[in-house]
Amino acid sequence: xxxxxxKPSRDICQRGTSLTIQCQVDSQVTMMFWYRQQPGQxxxxxxxxxxxxxxxxxxxFVIDKFPISRPNLTFSTLTVSNxxxxxxxxxxxxxxxxxxxxxxxxxxxxxxxx
Amino acid sequence: GQQxxxxxxxxxxxxxxxxxxxxxxxxxxxxxQWYKQRPGGHPVFxxxxxxxxxxxxxxRLTFQFGEAKKNSSxxxxxxxxxxxxxxxxxxxxxxxxxxxQGTTLQVKP
Numbered sequence: 214x215x216x217x218x219x220k221p222s223r224d225i226c227q228r229g230t231s232l233t234i235q236c237q238v239d240s241q242v243t244m245m246f247w248y249r250q251q252p253g254q255x256x257x258x259x260x261x262x263x264x265x266x267x268x269x270x271x272x273x274f275v276i277d278k279f280p281i282s283r284p285n286l287t288f289s290t291l292t293v294s295n296x297x298x299x300x301x302x303x304x305x306x307x308x309x310x311x312x313x314x315x316x317x318x319x320x321x322x323x324x325x326x327x
Numbered sequence: 328g329q330q331x332x333x334x335x336x337x338x339x340x341x342x343x344x345x346x347x348x349x350x351x352x353x354x355x356x357x358x359x360q361w362y363k364q365r366p367g368g369h370p371v372f373x374x375x376x377x378x379x380x381x382x383x384x385x386x387r388l389t390f391q392f393g394e395a396k397k398n399s400s401x402x403x404x405x406x407x408x409x410x411x412x413x414x415x416x417x418x419x420x421x422x423x424x425x426x427x428q429g430t431t432l433q434v435k436p
Contacts, residue, residue, distance in 0.1 A: 214372070255415065256370065256426045272328075305369060314358055314419050318369045
């Protein structure tokens with residue numbers, strides 16, 4: 214497994230502002246992903262964070278709204294831009310090691326947008 | 328696109344009763360994974376099934392992968408209050424995980 218931390222653990226933000234979420238893992242991993250989990254719902258993949266290049270976004274998610282960085286193999290950030298109440302969700306990062314399919318999740322960031 | 332359906336959405340059981348959740352994919356999977364999310368927590372990996380017809384056990388939990396690699400089940404024998412949470416299956420055939428909707432289990436003591 215892997216030890217994954219996320220900052221902040223929760224935040225309450227005003228509409229129109231932006232929030233950057235950090236994900237740190239304790240060892241080098243091949244893949245890092247960002248998910249959104251709306252209240253009472255399942256997990257939806259936002260994007261795959263690629264080290265040293267632009268993230269790969271899933272249908273319905275765009276870089277202008279969810280810019281992602283991954284400067285090295287242990288760290289990634291997700292920014293939720295120009296927030297609206299509909300962005301209130303839990304945002305989770307996950308990691309996957311080389312040669313495996315198993316994903317390990319961070320503790321999540323609980324975002325409320327007023 | 329690929330879809331993973333999971334039923335039931337909710338299940339309330341008396342402590343000691345058994346519980347089963349079922350997962351069906353619209354396409355053949357390379358593997359299926361199961362996760363548990365406690366209330367207020369994050370998904371925690373339970374197990375991965377890879378082979379057609381595979382059955383794996385973890386104490387009171389039994390996981391099965393269908394012969395066609397399109398369906399799976401998780402069965403809990405004699406539930407305990409510590410089993411409370413939402414159980415997600417997640418199918419993979421492109422390296423990305425597609426999560427089912429989850430089954431939320433409530434256990435009455």
